[in-house]
Amino acid sequence: MIIDCHGHYTTAPSGHDAFRKAQVAHFKDATQPAPVYPLISDDELRDSVEANQLRLLRERGADMTIFSPRASTMAHHVGDGQVSAVWTRHCNDLIARVVGLYPEQFIGVCQLPQSPGVPITHSIAELERCVQELGFVGCNLNPDPSGGHWTGRPLTDKAWYPFYERMVELDVPAMVHVSGSCNDNFHATGAHYLNADTTAFMQFLQGDLFTDFPDLRFIIPHGGGAVPYHWGRFRGLADMLGKPALAEHVMKNVYFDTCVYHQPGIDLLFEVIDIDNILFGSEMVGAVRGIDPQTGFFFDDTRRYVEALPLSDADRRKVFEGNARRVYPRLDARLKARGL
Amino acid sequence: MIIDCHGHYTTAPSGHDAFRKAQVAHFKDATQPAPVYPLISDDELRDSVEANQLRLLRERGADMTIFSPRASTMAHHVGDGQVSAVWTRHCNDLIARVVGLYPEQFIGVCQLPQSPGVPITHSIAELERCVQELGFVGCNLNPDPSGGHWTGRPLTDKAWYPFYERMVELDVPAMVHVSGSCNDNFHATGAHYLNADTTAFMQFLQGDLFTDFPDLRFIIPHGGGAVPYHWGRFRGLADMLGKPALAEHVMKNVYFDTCVYHQPGIDLLFEVIDIDNILFGSEMVGAVRGIDPQTGFFFDDTRRYVEALPLSDADRRKVFEGNARRVYPRLDARLKARGL
Numbered sequence: 001m002i003i004d005c006h007g008h009y010t011t012a013p014s015g016h017d018a019f020r021k022a023q024v025a026h027f028k029d030a031t032q033p034a035p036v037y038p039l040i041s042d043d044e045l046r047d048s049v050e051a052n053q054l055r056l057l058r059e060r061g062a063d064m065t066i067f068s069p070r071a072s073t074m075a076h077h078v079g080d081g082q083v084s085a086v087w088t089r090h091c092n093d094l095i096a097r098v099v100g101l102y103p104e105q106f107i108g109v110c111q112l113p114q115s116p117g118v119p120i121t122h123s124i125a126e127l128e129r130c131v132q133e134l135g136f137v138g139c140n141l142n143p144d145p146s147g148g149h150w151t152g153r154p155l156t157d158k159a160w161y162p163f164y165e166r167m168v169e170l171d172v173p174a175m176v177h178v179s180g181s182c183n184d185n186f187h188a189t190g191a192h193y194l195n196a197d198t199t200a201f202m203q204f205l206q207g208d209l210f211t212d213f214p215d216l217r218f219i220i221p222h223g224g225g226a227v228p229y230h231w232g233r234f235r236g237l238a239d240m241l242g243k244p245a246l247a248e249h250v251m252k253n254v255y256f257d258t259c260v261y262h263q264p265g266i267d268l269l270f271e272v273i274d275i276d277n278i279l280f281g282s283e284m285v286g287a288v289r290g291i292d293p294q295t296g297f298f299f300d301d302t303r304r305y306v307e308a309l310p311l312s313d314a315d316r317r318k319v320f321e322g323n324a325r326r327v328y329p330r331l332d333a334r335l336k337a338r339g340l
Numbered sequence: 341m342i343i344d345c346h347g348h349y350t351t352a353p354s355g356h357d358a359f360r361k362a363q364v365a366h367f368k369d370a371t372q373p374a375p376v377y378p379l380i381s382d383d384e385l386r387d388s389v390e391a392n393q394l395r396l397l398r399e400r401g402a403d404m405t406i407f408s409p410r411a412s413t414m415a416h417h418v419g420d421g422q423v424s425a426v427w428t429r430h431c432n433d434l435i436a437r438v439v440g441l442y443p444e445q446f447i448g449v450c451q452l453p454q455s456p457g458v459p460i461t462h463s464i465a466e467l468e469r470c471v472q473e474l475g476f477v478g479c480n481l482n483p484d485p486s487g488g489h490w491t492g493r494p495l496t497d498k499a500w501y502p503f504y505e506r507m508v509e510l511d512v513p514a515m516v517h518v519s520g521s522c523n524d525n526f527h528a529t530g531a532h533y534l535n536a537d538t539t540a541f542m543q544f545l546q547g548d549l550f551t552d553f554p555d556l557r558f559i560i561p562h563g564g565g566a567v568p569y570h571w572g573r574f575r576g577l578a579d580m581l582g583k584p585a586l587a588e589h590v591m592k593n594v595y596f597d598t599c600v601y602h603q604p605g606i607d608l609l610f611e612v613i614d615i616d617n618i619l620f621g622s623e624m625v626g627a628v629r630g631i632d633p634q635t636g637f638f639f640d641d642t643r644r645y646v647e648a649l650p651l652s653d654a655d656r657r658k659v660f661e662g663n664a665r666r667v668y669p670r671l672d673a674r675l676k677a678r679g680l
Contacts (some may be wrong), residue, residue, distance in 0.1 A: 143525075150488070150525045185483075185490045190577050194566045195535035200531035222573075226534045226566030232602025235563075236628035236639040248620035262572025268608045288576035299576040303525050 007069025537565025
């Protein structure tokens with residue numbers, strides 16, 4: 001089977017987004033009415049994914065998507081911790097409903113109620129709720145809740161440790177994924193996302209996080225940002241910093257997805273990164289929605305690029321299914337329960 | 341001939357660095373003595389490059405380096421505009437002296453007296469001095485003088501325009517190059533440099549700077565950060581943002597160097613980027629100084645990677661010489677004056 005490890009609910013019903021708009025307006029001006037979350041029917045949910053994610057999943061021949069709230073609208077930098085908590089709960093609940101409607105096509109990953117300056121310990125309860133009550137199999141962890149100002153601590157800082165402890169206990173991985181940018185220097189999907197991926201990897205390289213948490217697992221999306229393209233640089237930096245080789249030091253715990261939107265990039269990814277560290281992903285419907293005039297196919301139809309590689313059947317199965325089941329054990333258990 | 345477009349004076353004599361240390365101490369505590377810039381002999385300068393840049397230039401078979409002050413110690417975020425101005429002048433003067441000692445092997449590119457919140461117009465006089473009096477052929481422009489806090493405006497903002505006007509008048513390009521990072525999230529050479537490269541490219545993509553300045557030229561170093569690896573993403577984003585194709589919109593004005601420290605990265609760079617937009621560079625002696633155990637050669641011996649490509653003689657000449665002479669016309673004029 002083919003599991004897409006990276007899908008966001010970018011097509012949520014308008015009532016959901018209207019709530020957010022009203023929530024932010026109320027936060028900025030308390031004389032504005034406090035919004036009530038709208039009733040959203042199952043049909044609305046069905047419509048929102050049938051015409052989009054589900055249609056593309058079928059057209060492209062994938063079987064299921066690890067599905068999380070829209071990344072750009074997590075917007076942890078907007079409002080405060082309480083605003084983020086309320087919004088996050090609604091976003092995750094909506095994912096749970098979609099998964100409930102299509103349990104064979106979607107499985108949930110949660111956003112977290114992060115907020116600049118708010119300890120990550122405040123996100124543990126929502127992680128627990130999503131995993132234990134809603135059946136989610138992982139989370140999206142924002143390394144920069146400030147939205148492009150990078151005012152927090154690196155991911156290797158001990159401030160993050162209580163959250164990592166719970167991740168390990170629950171046996172769920174995190175995708176390292178920033179949200180929108182409120183810094184004019186950074187276009188969200190064209191700079192901030194890729195920078196965050198590169199930054200997270202280098203933080204892991206500089207630190208010794210996986211000595212403390214040998215079972216902690218991160219997916220760095222968008223093909224690992226700049227990392228595979230500069231793999232020699234990172235190997236050389238590990239050497240200069242007196243760290244073990246990357247295979248030992250980082251790559252027992254870090255995985256890259258295939259959200260790289262052209263064949264040469266995918267070729268490079270598979271040339272330099274071990275097959276066991278690559279998870280199929282497309283991030284559709286996401287950052288880049290057009291058709292590549294050079295190929296006539298959607299930029300984010302990443303299955304085509306992977307299929308074009310001279311992989312053995314065993315390696316192809318790893319990328320499309322096996323690695324995801326290994327990195328997300330709760331997904332694996334769910335599939336096994338379905339006899340898969 | 342082989343021109344390395346990207347070399348920094350990372351091995352400056354200790355007196356130069358001691359001055360900086362004392363300058364910063366004096367800025368932080370005015371009761372500390374105001375430093376006097378030391379006398380540095382020509383022999384000290386010779387020693388500092390003979391054993392390093394010049395030795396490697398000869399060993400690796402390159403002919404000359406476009407040489408600028410050490411990037412990580414520009415440190416525009418330290419001190420204030422006046423501190424930056426004094427330090428910058430000393431750094432550039434030292435480059436001029438090295439070029440004076442080895443006019444066939446080095447040609448100068450200047451750092452600028454940038455400082456957070458100080459208008460870029462304050463850097464115009466130093467650019468003029470370096471180009472018109474010291475014979476420099478370009479400058480290093482820091483898109484983030486705050487050192488990893490990104491508090492300034494994007495490179496497409498009109499605040500930068502007076503500087504660009506002077507660049508065009510003087511017919512000099514800028515390498516977009518950040519300095520050290522004072523943000524713990526960003527390792528300088530492992531994250532901040534690459535992020536800045538990606539960020540600058542995306543700013544150019546989002547804006548229309550080259551409509552206003554059709555003759556403005558930028559070199560984005562380190563192989564363009566994450567850009568070539570994600571070339572499909574950027575092509576798709578240009579499309580989504582309603583911009584012309586990248587070849588028209590950005591790549592008539594933007595060039596990438598070859599500071600990518602492994603063969604697969606160089607292979608990708610040359611596969612997706614037009615040969616006319618690639619300048620040979622190594623950034624030696626720089627960020628990654630070790631030997632790659634996989635090859636037995638220095639990571640930053642980028643000539644080997646380029647030589648391994650199946651390039652025509654004409655294309656190889658472009659990358660090693662022709663493109664640099666086109667992008668740096670003042671270098672070309674100097675070489676022509678030498679009969680080259």
